[in-house]
Amino acid sequence: MYVRHREITLVFIAVAALLAFYFPLALWVKVSWPGPVDVAAKIRLHGPFARFNLSGFAYVARVYQLNQLGDTAVFPDHSPVMLYEDNRVLGPAHSLHDDVANFGGGRFSHWKDFGIVFSTSDNTDPNSNGRTYWAVVAHPAAGLSSRPDTGLNHRPPSTASPPPAEPEAVQ
Structure with missing residues (x-):
């Protein structure tokens, strides 16, 4: 049971870290105008x-x-x-x-x-x-x-x- 709890905690920390990176990046992209690719x-x-x-x-x-x-x-x-x-x-x-x-x-x-x-x-x-x-x-x-x-x-x-x-x- 302890191992399962530890895995869930690590997944939760990984998801939180990913979201902490994603939202500032998404805000920056919106403000900096992505525009057409070419x-x-x-x-x-x-x-x-x-x-x-x-x-x-x-x-x-x-x-x-x-x-x-x-x-x-x-x-x-x-x-x-x-x-x-x-x-x-x-x-x-x-x-x-x-x-x-x-x-x-x-x-x-x-x-x-x-x-x-x-x-x-x-x-x-x-x-x-x-x-x-x-x-x-x-x-x-x-x-x-x-x-x-x-x-x-x-x-x-x-x-x-x-x-x-x-x-x-x-x-």
């Missing part, structure tokens, strides 16, 4: 984020490293950028700026010579909600899409809300 670029977006047109839920993040990948009026679905809030993919990508500002919900758009116009998943202020935002570009071979809204219809950006040419144009 990425070409992963850039942490740093605030403060300027409000887009002083209204609604839209904010602007400047990501000069990804400028050449941005959408343009000629190629409105060009950007392969995926936007993450902590470890959650936001979207739909390539959204109209008016939709980002009026509806939020994680919508975003990445424009060449302007940056990423985005909203948070719950329409809170990204400057104060405590979350980390990442711009991610997957390797083409990874088969990852920048369109988490694959089943949704997409409308290209309208001419009514083109991105300003200069960062100073954001009010």
Whole structure:
């Protein structure tokens, strides 16, 4: 009986040690963003984020490293950028700026010579909600899409809300 009690105690200690290691590791992984396995670029977006047109839920993040990948009026679905809030993919990508500002919900758009116009998943202020935002570009071979809204219809950006040419144009 003594041997059986000792084995149970050792198993209990081993399980407790494993859990003591697992939970801090799981918390660290959640905070440090695991992301896709095969990425070409992963850039942490740093605030403060300027409000887009002083209204609604839209904010602007400047990501000069990804400028050449941005959408343009000629190629409105060009950007392969995926936007993450902590470890959650936001979207739909390539959204109209008016939709980002009026509806939020994680919508975003990445424009060449302007940056990423985005909203948070719950329409809170990204400057104060405590979350980390990442711009991610997957390797083409990874088969990852920048369109988490694959089943949704997409409308290209309208001419009514083109991105300003200069960062100073954001009010």
